[in-house]
Amino acid sequence: MSKRDRPRVCRLAGPSLIPTTMDFDFSPLIDSWRFLASGLGQTLLLSVAAVVCSFVLGLAVGLGRLYGPFWLRIPLVFYIDSMRAIPVFVVLVWIYFSVPILTGHSFAPFWAALVGITIHVAAYVAEVIRAGIVSIRKGQVQAGLALGMSRPQIIRDILLPQAIVRMLPAFGSIISVTIKDTAIAAVIAVPELMRQAETLAGETYRPIEIFSAVMIVYFVIIFPVTRLIDRFYSRVAHLGRS
Amino acid sequence: MTAFTRKNADKPPVLVYEDVRKKYGGFTALDGVSLHVNAGEVVCLIGPSGSGKSTLLRCTNALETIDSGTVRFEGKPLPKADADIRKVRQRMGMVFQSFELFPHKTALENVAIGLTTVRKLPAQAAEERARALLAKVGLADKTANYPANLSGGQQQRVAIARALAMEPHVMLFDEPTSALDPETVGEVLNVMRDLAQEGMTMIVVTHEMSFARRVANWVVVFERGRLLEEGPPQQIFEAPTVERTRDFLSHLGWDD
Numbered sequence: 001m002s003k004r005d006r007p008r009v010c011r012l013a014g015p016s017l018i019p020t021t022m023d024f025d026f027s028p029l030i031d032s033w034r035f036l037a038s039g040l041g042q043t044l045l046l047s048v049a050a051v052v053c054s055f056v057l058g059l060a061v062g063l064g065r066l067y068g069p070f071w072l073r074i075p076l077v078f079y080i081d082s083m084r085a086i087p088v089f090v091v092l093v094w095i096y097f098s099v100p101i102l103t104g105h106s107f108a109p110f111w112a113a114l115v116g117i118t119i120h121v122a123a124y125v126a127e128v129i130r131a132g133i134v135s136i137r138k139g140q141v142q143a144g145l146a147l148g149m150s151r152p153q154i155i156r157d158i159l160l161p162q163a164i165v166r167m168l169p170a171f172g173s174i175i176s177v178t179i180k181d182t183a184i185a186a187v188i189a190v191p192e193l194m195r196q197a198e199t200l201a202g203e204t205y206r207p208i209e210i211f212s213a214v215m216i217v218y219f220v221i222i223f224p225v226t227r228l229i230d231r232f233y234s235r236v237a238h239l240g241r242s
Numbered sequence: 243m244t245a246f247t248r249k250n251a252d253k254p255p256v257l258v259y260e261d262v263r264k265k266y267g268g269f270t271a272l273d274g275v276s277l278h279v280n281a282g283e284v285v286c287l288i289g290p291s292g293s294g295k296s297t298l299l300r301c302t303n304a305l306e307t308i309d310s311g312t313v314r315f316e317g318k319p320l321p322k323a324d325a326d327i328r329k330v331r332q333r334m335g336m337v338f339q340s341f342e343l344f345p346h347k348t349a350l351e352n353v354a355i356g357l358t359t360v361r362k363l364p365a366q367a368a369e370e371r372a373r374a375l376l377a378k379v380g381l382a383d384k385t386a387n388y389p390a391n392l393s394g395g396q397q398q399r400v401a402i403a404r405a406l407a408m409e410p411h412v413m414l415f416d417e418p419t420s421a422l423d424p425e426t427v428g429e430v431l432n433v434m435r436d437l438a439q440e441g442m443t444m445i446v447v448t449h450e451m452s453f454a455r456r457v458a459n460w461v462v463v464f465e466r467g468r469l470l471e472e473g474p475p476q477q478i479f480e481a482p483t484v485e486r487t488r489d490f491l492s493h494l495g496w497d498d
C-alpha cells in the first residue's frame with residue numbers, strides 16, 4: 001500500500017495545515033487536476049451505482065413491506081427502522097472493518113462503500129415508495145379490479161407509476177443525499193473526490209483552495225440534478241394525480 | 243292497475259340477489275336484499291344516502307364479500323377463487339362516481355389497458371378497439387389526452403368506454419353523474435341512454451330522477467339496506483305504493 005492509499009481518518013487535524021498568512025495559491029489545483037478529476041470519476045461512479053442499487057433494493061423492500069407475507073414484513077420493518085437510526089458513516093465503517101473478520105473475505109473499499117450506502121439509502125427509498133403507494137386512493141385499485149386485473153398487475157401498471165410520479169421530489173432529495181453521502185467513502189480510502197482532495201491538501205498545504213474547489217464541484221453536480229428533477233416533476237405531476 | 247311484465251321475463255335473469263346481507267363491523271349495510279335483473283333491462287337503484295346502493299354494486303362484482311345470501315350471475319353464484327372472480331369481473335363493467343381513470347395513461351391507454359393486461363391482446367388490436375370505443379362515446383378527437391386535460395363529462399365517457407372494452411354482459415353505474423358540472427351531465431346520460439337502447443343490461447345508481455323515469459325499465463327504492471319498493475318507473479314515480487317512497491321523492495323535489 002502506498003502512503004496515499006492508507007486509511008487516514010484524522011490527517012486533517014495537524015496544525016501544519018493551517019496557513020500562517022492568507023495568500024492563495026491555486027497552482028496545486030492546476031497541477032493536480034487529473035488527480036482530482038479521477039476522484040470525481042469515482043464519486044460519479046459510486047453515486048450512480050448507489051442510486052441505481054438503492055432504488056432496486058428499496059423498491060423490493062418497500063413492496064415486500066406492503067404486500068409481503070407477515071414473516072417477511074417483520075424483518076423488513078426492523079431493517080428500515082435500524083437503517084434510519086444508524087448513521088451511514090457507522091454502517092460503512094462497520095461493513096469495511098467487520099465483514100472481513102466475520103466472513104474471512106475482505107471487501108475492496110469501493111464495494112464496501114457501495115454496499116454500505118446502498119443498504120442505508122434503500123431503507124429511505126422503501127419508505128418513500130410505500131408512502132407513495134399508500135397515498136393513492138382506493139378507487140384506483142377498485143377500478144383495476146373491476147376490469148379483471150390481478151393484484152400484481154394493479155401494483156405494476158396502476159399504483160407504482162403513480163407513486164413514482166408523486167414521490168419524484170422525495171426521490172430528488174434522496175439522490176442528492178446519496179451523492180453527498182459518497183464523500184464519507186473517503187474514510188475507507190475509496191479514491192473518490194473528497195479522499196483525493198484530502199490527500200492533495202495534505203501534500204500541498206493548500207486546504208482552502210482545494211476544499212473550496214471541492215465544494216464548488218459538489219454544488220455544480222448536485223444543484224442541477226435537484227433542479228432538473230423539480231422541473232421534471234412540475235411537468236409530470238398531473239400523471240400522478242388521481 | 244294492469245299487471246306489468248318485465249322485459250325478457252321469459253328468459254333466465256342475468257343477476258339474481260337472494261337475501262343478501264352485509265355488515266361493516268356492527269353496521270348493517272345490506273339487510274336481506276332480494277331482487278333480480280333481466281337481460282337487457284335498465285334497473286335504477288334510488289334511495290337516500292347511506293342506504294346501501296353502492297354496497298350492493300360492489301357486492302355484485304365481488305369488490306366486497308357478502309356475509310350471507312347469494313348473488314347469482316348468469317345462473318352461477320359468484321365464485322370464491324381469485325382467478326374465477328377475475329373472469330366474472332371481466333363480464334361486468336363498472337363506472338364510478340369519481341371516474342377513477344388512470345391519470346398516468348392517455349384516454350386511449352385507459353380504454354386499452356384491460357385489453358392488453360387482462361385479455362393479453364396485442365397492442366395494435368387493443369388500440370384499434372379502444373379508438374372505436376372512444377369514437378362511440380364521442381371522443382374520437384381526445385384519444386391522446388391525459389385525464390387531467392379532459393372535462394369531467396369527457397372523463398366519465400372515457401371511463402364508460404374503458405368498461406365497455408371488456409365486452410361486459412352487464413354494466414354497473416354508481417352515481418355516474420353526481421360529480422359532474424350540470425352542463426356535462428347530459429352528455430354522459432346520453433351515452434348511457436344509447437347503451438340502453440342497444441340492449442345493454444344495466445344497473446344504475448342515480449339521483450337523476452328524470453333519467454330513471456325515462457330510461458329505466460325497473461326502479462328499486464332502497465332504504466337502510468332494504469328494498470323499500472320496486473316497480474316500473476310509472477308506478478314508482480306516479481303511484482308509489484309505499485308512503486316512504488313518496489317522502490323520498492318529494493324530498494328530492496320530485497313532485498307530480
Ligand SMILES: Nc1ncnc2c1ncn2[C@@H]1O[C@H](COP(=O)(O)OP(=O)(O)OP(=O)(O)O)[C@@H](O)[C@H]1O
Pocket residue numbers: 266269271289290291292293294295296297298
Ligand atoms: N368500507 C366500509 N366500511 C364501513 N362502513 C361502510 C363501508 N362502506 C360503506 N359503509 C357504510 O355502509 C352504508 C352504506 O354505504 P353505501 O356506500 O352503500 O351507501 P349509498 O346508498 O351508496 O350512499 P350514497 O348515496 O351516499 O353513495 C353507509 O352508512 C356507509 O357508511
Ligand SMILES: [Mg+2]
Pocket residue numbers: 295296297416417
Ligand atoms: Mg354510493
